Every structure is written in structure tokens, then in C-alpha cells.
Amino acid sequence: MRVLLQLCILVRTLDCQCSNVEGVCPLSCESADLSCFLIDNNGFIVLSKDRSEVGRFFGEVDGSVMASLIKMGMYRKVSLFDYQAMCKNSHHHANAARSLPNPFFGVVVLIRWFFSNMLMFLMDLNLCGLWHEFFVEGHKQKKMEAMIPCDTTYPGFTYEASVREANSLIKCGRCQKMFVVQQIPDSNLVLVVTQADCDCSRQYGPILLMPKEIKYILISLSVSCNIEHNATVKCNRMKSQKVRRRPGSCHSYHPKENAKDCGGASSICASLFLFASSLLTSWLLHG
Numbered sequence: 043m044r045v046l047l048q049l050c051i052l053v054r055t056l057d058c059q060c061s062n063v064e065g066v067c068p069l070s071c072e073s074a075d076l077s078c079f080l081i082d083n084n085g086f087i088v089l090s091k092d093r094s095e096v097g098r099f100f101g102e103v104d105g106s107v108m109a110s111l112i113k114m115g116m117y118r119k120v121s122l123f124d125y126q127a128m129c130k131n132s133h134h135h136a137n138a139a140r141s142l143p144n145p146f147f148g149v150v151v152l153i154r155w156f157f158s159n160m161l162m163f164l165m166d167l168n169l170c171g172l173w174h175e176f177f178v179e180g181h182k183q184k185k186m187e188a189m190i191p192c193d194t195t196y197p198g199f200t201y202e203a204s205v206r207e208a209n210s211l212i213k214c215g216r217c218q219k220m221f222v223v224q225q226i227p228d229s230n231l232v233l234v235v236t237q238a239d240c241d242c243s244r245q246y247g248p249i250l251l252m253p254k255e256i257k258y259i260l261i262s263l264s265v266s267c268n269i270e271h272n273a274t275v276k277c278n279r280m281k282s283q284k285v286r287r288r289p290g291s292c293h294s295y296h297p298k299e300n301a302k303d304c305g306g307a308s309s310i311c312a313s314l315f316l317f318a319s320s321l322l323t324s325w326l327l328h329g
Contacts, residue, residue, distance in 0.1 A: 077238040079103075083201035083230040085117060100234070101199075101249025106212050106242035107221050107234065108249050116205045116223065116232075122198045129192035129255045194253035201225075201232065214242035228298055 071078035071091070080089035085100045085108065101108035111117045203225070212219040217240040224233050 071235065075237065075239055077104075077236045079234040079236075080226075081232050081234060083232075085199040085201075088231060099249070099251055101251075103248075104236060104242075105248040106214065106219060106246035107236055109246055110210055110212055110221070111208070111223065112199070114205065114208055114210070115202055116208055117199045118202055120198045120200055121195055123256075124194045124196070124253060127192050127194040127253065127255075128189040129194065131188040131190045193256040193258075195256055196251055196253040198251070201230070212240075212242055212246075214240055214245050217241075 070076070078091060079087055079095075079100060081087050081100045087095050087098055087100055087103065090096055090103075095103050108117070112119060205225075207222075207224040209220070209222040212221070219237050219240040219242050221234065221236040223235075225231075226233055
């Protein structure tokens with residue numbers, strides 16, 4: 043809560059910096075005509091006027107502005123992989139087609155269906171069944187789909203520090219959407235201010251971070267990696283597993299960081315008074 047309060051104060055400070063030079067700010071994030079977002083270097087919303095948008099990917103909320111930021115080079119798209127994902131078992135096994143049915147096959151199927159449903163109706167025809175059907179809300183058990191281990195890939199976005207500020211117009215049919223983007227100094231946050239009264243959802247859909255299954259196509263069953271297309275990725279991954287490496291240098295200090303706010307956990311020690319009180323209470327209760 044304290045961090046969100048500091049971010050709110052930071053946005054208000056950035057919003058009114060122009061008052062020192064040009065007098066009263068002509069635009070403010072408190073206006074209903076503007077939508078203000080504070081997003082991180084991966085495009086996720088950290089602070090917004092609508093609390094339900096916090097934590098979501100900015101491309102899901104406003105795909106038009108996010109698409110423009112990617113096109114301008116402010117955010118770069120990268121591919122991420124999940125080698126421990128679970129996917130739906132959508133593999134269908136083909137078999138030979140059956141022979142042409144007899145003309146009376148449809149009549150036999152209809153009679154079989156009629157008698158089977160009649161039998162089920164007679165079996166369910168009891169007072170208990172009628173009571174549960176008309177007066178008690180039945181809970182049907184959902185059919186669980188089979189899940190199998192798989193590899194998936196999904197898009198990710200990183201901020202390019204070379205572009206610190208940008209502004210543009212997006213043509214959305216009858217209106218033009220204006221937006222301004224500025225990087226907040228000494229942080230990984232970006233302030234995005236957009237025009238709220240121009241809806242571009244029809245022309246620009248949302249940018250979703252949906253994972254996609256990687257399907258490997260094997261050509262042969264030999265031990266060697268005789269694999270086609272994207273199956274080479276799996277072969278190379280199996281031959282050389284990626285090992286986590288340590289950073290080249292230690293970044294434990296920054297001149298603009300207040301070191302007094304962190305690192306105090308090592309000074310925590312047990313209270314002798316509380317220990318003696320709990321020991322005495324335990325002795326009185328069980329003694």
C-alpha cells in the first residue's frame with residue numbers, strides 16, 4: 043500500500059511539472075478525457091485510474107497504443123518458452139472408413155435410440171428423482187479434458203531504453219487517438235497518457251499473451267537428430283540443456299538508492315523478555 047501511495051504521488055508530480063514553466067497545466071490525469079497508465083519495462087500496468095486494470099498487460103487494455111509503441115521501437119517483441127506446460131490432448135488417431143451402411147441401418151438406430159431412452163426414463167421415474175429434478179439444483183460434474191505435457195511459446199515485450207519519449211496520433215475511423223509516452227528517470231516505469239474518448243477497439247484488437255503449443259514433426263525414429271522445421275529446436279534443447287549462469291558482476295549498491303530501507307532483516311534477534319514470559323506461562327499451565 044505504501045508503494046502504491048508513492049507511485050500516486052509520483053504521477054501527480056509528473057502531471058504538474060509544467061506548472062512551474064507555463065503556469066496552469068492545460069491537461070491533467072485527473073481529467074475524464076484522459077487515461078493515464080504507469081507500465082513497467084515488460085508492458086504490465088502498475089498503476090491506472092481503473093483499479094481492475096492493474097496487473098494486466100497493457101496490450102490487452104489498449105491494443106492500438108501498444109501496437110504503435112511496438113512499431114515505433116519503444117517496445118520489442120521477444121519469444122519466451124515454457125518447457126513444463128500442459129496442453130490439451132488434441133491428437134486424433136485416424137482409422138479406416140467403415141463400409142456403406144444398409145438402407146435399414148437408420149431404422150435400426152432409431153428403434154435402438156427410442157428403446158434406450160424409454161428404458162432410461164423408466165429407471166429415473168421415481169419420487170426422489172422428480173424431487174431433485176424440479177426442486178433441487180443439480181450440480182453436474184464437468185468433464186475433465188485430458189492434459190499432456192508439452193512445450194509452449196508465448197510472446198513477451200521488453201522496453202528499449204534508447205527511446206525515452208514519444209507521441210503520435212492513431213486514426214480510428216471517425217476520430218484520432220492522441221497519446222504521449224515518457225520514461226520516468228531512474229526507474230523501469232513508463233508513463234502513458236492516452237485520449238479516453240476515442241475508441242479504437244474495432245480497428246485494433248487486443249494484444250494477448252496467449253501461449254501456443256510447439257509441435258515437433260519427426261521424420262524418422264533414428265537416434266540421430268533427423269528432424270524437420272521447428273523440431274530442430276527440441277533436438278538442440280535435448281542435446282544442450284540451458285544452464286543458469288551467474289551474473290558477471292555484483293550490483294548490490296546504487297548511488298541513487300536509499301540503502302536504509304532494506305537489509306534490516308539480519309539485525310532481527312529474539313526478545314529475552316518474550317522468551318522468559320512464554321517459558322513462565324508454559325510452566326504455570328503444565329506445572
